[in-house]
Amino acid sequence: MYLLCGMGRSKMASGVLPTRHRRDESIKRQKSKSDRDILLQMGFSKQRAEKAIAATGDSGVQLASDWLLSHVNDPHLDQNNAREYILYLCPQGALQKEVTEFAEKSLSTCGWNGSHAYFPHITLCPFFTVEDAKVHEVTRAVLKMETKLRQAPGKMKLDFFSQINFIGLFVQEDFYRYLSDITNQVGEELKKSGIKFEPHKKQLHMTLAYQYMAEQHEKLLGMAKDIHLDAEVRWDFRLYSRDISKAQCEVRKVLKAYTPQLGDELELIEGDFVYVEPSEIQESKDGWYSGISWLTGNSGYFPGTYTQRTADTRTWTLHRSLPMEAKVEIPRRDMNSQLPPPFIPTPIEHPPSSVVQGATSNHSNGFDLEDDTYDNLWHDSKGYTQVKKKPTLSEPRKLYIVRHGERVDFAMGKEWFDMCYDDDGNYKRNNLNLLRELPTRKTHLEYIKDPPLTVVGHYQAKLTGENLLESGSTMFCIYCSPSLRCVQTATEILKVYNLQWKLRIEPGLYEWTGYQAGVPRWMSPTELLNHGYPVDTTYAPQYPRDKLQEDEPVEVLYARSTETTKQILKNHELEGGNLLFVGHAGTLELCTRLLVGKGARNINDYKKILPKVPYCCVCAIEEDPARKKWAMIEPPSLPLTHGRNYSQRIIPLLQ
Template identity: 30%
Template sequence: MRPSGPLSTQIYNFWDEGQKIGRNAAQNLMPHITLCSYFKVGAEHSSRLGEMLVSAATSVLSSSALLLPLPLEKYCSQNYMGLFVTAPAAPVLQAIKRHFLQAAASVCSGLEASSSSSGGGGSVVSSSSATEEDLHLTLAYSYSATQYPGLEALLQGVHVKAPASWELCLYSRESRFNGLELYRCHRGQDPSHSDSLSLLTGDYVYVSAEAVSACSDGWVTGTSWLTGCSGLVPLNCLVRVPESDTWTLHRGLTITSDGKNIEMTDGTPAHDKLFDDSCEGYSSSSIAGTTSTAIAAPDPSKSPGVQQSGLSLSLLNLLDHSEGSRRSTIVHSDANCSDRLQSLGTTLESGVSVTAATTDVQYHRTQLTQQQIDQLYAKVNKGPRKLSPLYNFPIAGPRKLIVMRHGERADFTFGEWHQICFNEAGLYSRADLNLQPKVPVRKDSPHSFGKDCPLTRVGELQAQLVGEGFTATHTPIHHVFCSPALRCVMTATSVLRAMNIADRLPLKIEPGLFEWLAWYHEGVPQFMSLEELVAAGFNIDMNYRHVLPVTRLVPEESCEQYYTRSGRVSNALLTATRLQGGTVLLVAHAASLDTCTKQLIGGHPRNSTNMTSLLKKVPYCALSSAEESPTDGLWSLVEPPFRSPTHCANHTYDWTIWRQ
């Protein structure tokens, strides 16, 4: 059970300080309580399992509320430290587990037998408070006798009554990487030899424990999470990280503070399903047969030496060539890549865990049928989306990437505009002709507009002019990815409307394109959900699977981490659209013009001072353009197809000056 809030902070402080004493096996996972152990099931049933989890939690909590704050009991021994759930909360969680397993057995034979234990981590000695069936959150296990005194002292800083909130989650991971350790690259590497692995700063790499222990020259063979390619990598550029960093979240349900209800905080797969077949040429069924295993803490009944690890399957892992590995791998033909996608016929191992809710942002990314999507459009008096293909892929010629800043934003023009335009009843009335005549309906309005504002009318015009520029210069746009910020969604829509393709080219909302989070000290903004955007009239690709989920956005990220995040996302999007070719448009923020292209062209991240000084020179709707060389596959910055619109400022007019 992974808490959010003060209890989570205390656990992570315990782990951080424990690292100074020595690593233990609990640090291979995120804090959590396991309700169900591993079980195998076909990946096509993942959506059904999510609904079963909703049904189980709703059924149990409606009749037996979960006591919150969760009653926990601290346990400490020579080989295990953890927090155990006590009555009356434990029976409620066990009931949710039983209801879920009974339902899940319909799609997985032998499930009850294989999932009867509740594992939670580590080897627990026999005692009245620590039995095999107990639900527990592991803090430390498989540590040496010399580590015990220090860990015991640190355990005093974890208070079981610290406030926390909890989330029921359905996770999976890929079992073919079992036994491998997960590392993160803290320094990018360009391959110096044909057998070395190309890495960007922040990339995840899988390495076997045997290779690390047997290493004599500082080099080991690793597999990149981003590309799926293997090669030699220096150990001194890697740092060990929890294996759960690459787990895939399929469904998240936050338990309300009264313990009687759940709120959807859906976390559909973040890395394993990037694109649907309508625009990118990859069908979801091509990915549905991947092999994954469920998130579960180490089983106390297993020996301490058994490593349980995994990798969430990304479509990028199926491709033998990507932007990040173009210098060190062989380019396979489109047919080979397609055959490899279709040949994957393994099974999904899934499970349920209770973890912490990390954000209030809700992204309900359930698979919708075309009829359901059409019904959403009907609510705003729009007919069904046109399904005729806009382009015939693949597109001939060199690939291009265009990064665009959004148009004029309301808050930079009018300050706290939402406090002026909304009355006490929450009704909107624009205070200036440059404000929108109406704003979309969204959760927690008008407060949520404070950090996620719309464009002004001038901002829409700026974006429209850019769309006209694309048309006038015969620059087609084949793929559009957009930051979840409302101003970016409105910008992208205005561009496509000016090109007369808005109804045929849906926007793919990619949270990883959001701007530097260091500017948001109060946390990640609450973005509009996909359903809210569709209801407001925007053409949104409801089947798109983001590269980076909102829950992975960290407000404390450094400038280097921001560059790394942006570089990895743009790299992933270019990789996934490689077979189709054409021009990719990213509609994001001012800094994105640099952060999404810097590492692509082989540059290094700027420091915060340098980056922010350049942002003053980036006007609304500015463009940055890069092009891939058809000979060596390298990218370079090129002149944009046209100049961004230029205009002077038009200050607020006070008619009372004529009374003077």
Template identity: 40%
Template sequence: MKPQLKQLHMTLAFQYAAEKHDALMRMAEKIDPQCSAHWEIQVFSRDAAVKSAEVRRVLKNYKPQQADELELQTEDFVFMEPEEHKTSPDGWFKGTSWRSGLSAFFPGNFTSQCAQMEVWTLHRYVTLPNFVSAQKEDTLKRQNGWKKAQASLPPEQMEVDAPELVVSLPEKAQSSSGEYDNVWGISEDVSRLYAKVNKPDTKSSAPEVQRPPRKLLISRHGERCDFAFYKTWFDKSFDEEGRYSRMNLNCPKFLVSRSSYKDFSKDAPLTLIGRQQARITGEALLDAGQYVTSVYCSPSLRCVETATEILKGMRSPCRLRVEPCLYEWAGWCKPIPQFMSPMELEANGFPVDSQYTPYLTPAEISLSESVADYYSRSYSFTRTIMQKHRAEGGTFLFVGHSGSLDACTRQMLGHQPRDPGGFRDCIRGCPYCALCCMEEDSGIAGAVGGGWRTAERSPSDGDRWRLVEPPVL
């Protein structure tokens, strides 16, 4: 490219429907070129092998019914050839999953077409200072100074006109813009053309509000009765009529009310020590200056009780969102326990958000789930929550099981899921109320403060995350 033609070409809208063109043009013409603009340079990459493919966003989960069908999970994307619309007789298309790389047939009505930018990978972004706004501010100051000077002069010495407010372009841009426009056959007024790339700032007098980086805290539950006293806990705690009496002073004095006492055999509560572990974990987080904005927990009773005690220790008013997707690997416990519903938990005094719609229902967790499926389930939910809260930022708390600490963070940090042996080795010896933290990397050195040390850092899915070590409890 010749030096005199080096220009930045901006696209205000990309891959939009043809019928939207006139409305977008009217919106562009209303942009005020005198307003300051906030610029951010972002560097993306894309897979050249699928540049001609149609990208479709998955709207609803789909479990394959046949060997040649593709599993669909929300927040995933599917690549397919545009010709599939013409060759498919029944609305089933052949495509490739962006997440798994597998190719098979999928129902088109479970997906919707989206822009290819949705699957581009963000490598780096830089926020530029507002040069235009600063230049205008300097000119206004000079104008105000001129007005004050004029006010002190006799009427016959006052000048008629004030200095003009002019925002000039760099010299090279002024000299080459005409030639650049001629090359591309642009005949309209240059100032009117470039006015369309400025963004109006309706609150130019107010400072720009920066959202806090997203931070994810993940905690294992506290000590549980059936592990502290083994399987004999249930047999020794209930009589034939289902009446409860505690077999040890470490057992809870009273149990919550549920539809059947037999459900406690697969879904045991915390011990009193377990509750205390969770409470002091919350107090330690409070002492470290941590404040959570959202809490998601496994439907296991031990996890609900742990989350409740952590919130008490943090003095947090947050309500629990019971999420079956945070339940442990199904290979540990078959069948899936009969969990208490959010309404039942709320009736027993737990601070549960009964209006929350979970990502998965317990019935959707496969009993034949592999370790790889468990990692995929955990990663998919974590990624969905991080995207959901991307705009406002904040700190989120997941309360789950020993495997949750690795399964929810590993792929977010750019690593592959562990194999079954590695998974078992990883969680072996995981202490009760073990805590890990993953924080969005803002690109600023020393962004993790207050005693939180960086442990690991890696890119993932366009966002940048790092694993940090919480304070010693």
């Protein structure tokens, strides 16, 4: 028996499976269902399911169902409009940044020209139309090029070329043949599925500027000379699509939210885009335009001043992106050279007529090229200067809430202030758990009601941030109470995550004024920034300080905290991503309880929970993207427990 068991263990250790004798033919392996089949089972029609899959880049059921739910009131939802597709080669890295900076500068200096309607790219083919039912065939055709794209013939070189009304960079002959071959192979694959595809007949190039007034040529040419053509770059082979019914429209980004006052008006959601017919812009006499929301498909009139013109490509869908693994070297050439390349392009490449009509009118509207340019709800092409991929709404959003670290007056007692400050306001550290220096304030007396963290408090915050990061918890933006101890806690966490966003100071996250007996004077965002805290001084609070009530009732406290939380979550709804609030002991309760469907506690019950919340305690809630409901989840961080350390000196105990 011992021998048999030993042999069994030996076989298991060697990875040899035991012989199987039993067999049940009634058990059949189910074939995995397609995204369309799953959407059909969810109750969506075939046409809507296929339309959603195509509109979201063939990127899964979750994204497609989100799109359908957001377009539930779209009057065009059941129209059978095919989409237009195109292949681009897009630069990523330092060269992309150089070209983007040129675009920003040329816009502010010379106004809108045709190149501002697109992000930096090399066009590999004309637009081709594909029925929504065949989106998988297009995806597969592009993915088959992955191996070929890893076989680039060395480094791609571009030649500078300019003529009146055009400035660009042209692909040299060796890479022209290589890229044309890849594009033609995609075309051959598409033709097998009955998709009409025409190869690109123009010389491949990246446009820097075109469709501008002739008198602006020298100025634009001078700015183009500032582009560092030897900058490092990686090229991505990309498949995009656009809604063919909106191809002739001008795209406007919503800068400010607007709630409709009349039945024929369109709700504006900050960060959304609106499609507008060019004639609307030209013929409007009151600055109100009729448009269609990109996010919801709803139509109506909206105030044009709440929007600004932006790139058409911001509403395109990225289906696939494959890297071309070759470094690029772009030699400098005489910027004034007028020798043409093998093929001189016509000034108009493939922009919609809205660009053609608007190009010569010198629109003064801003054109924004921020990092969030292409990281929209169903569009993830990493924008112009994007460094990190932002999360999308395909992943459930989470809100993490952290209490601040150990505060000095609770650790040392309220007498800490008298021991550390003399009558002239000079600070002297008298305990190792006190910071060596404290920020200078208008008066040192402000520290009585707005105390800082201890040294241990700073370390607690750092440990918490590290543990959140190690757990895989991503953060998109951090909001914190104006209290200095909260700002210091949030700063330590921000350092760990190394976020590009700065801290946003939100008075709506401040603790109960009835508990604190009034509202203290906090350091302003500018003061905090001047003392080295990474604070966003441009942020406009959702709940300004002047709205805080002295001795507010608990019901008002819950309402204020919930209102602040809901508004912040709404503001980030388009780009998605997890948020972090840094507040007080009550913040973990106040910002979540009503949001998860529970009622506010009475004053006695609320007071009971405050002493039970330890320093740097973390709670988390998660959103159900389909139902837009939030629920409490297990926090990702470990608890932080430490013992009490008495402050008495040892000498008196030994005497």
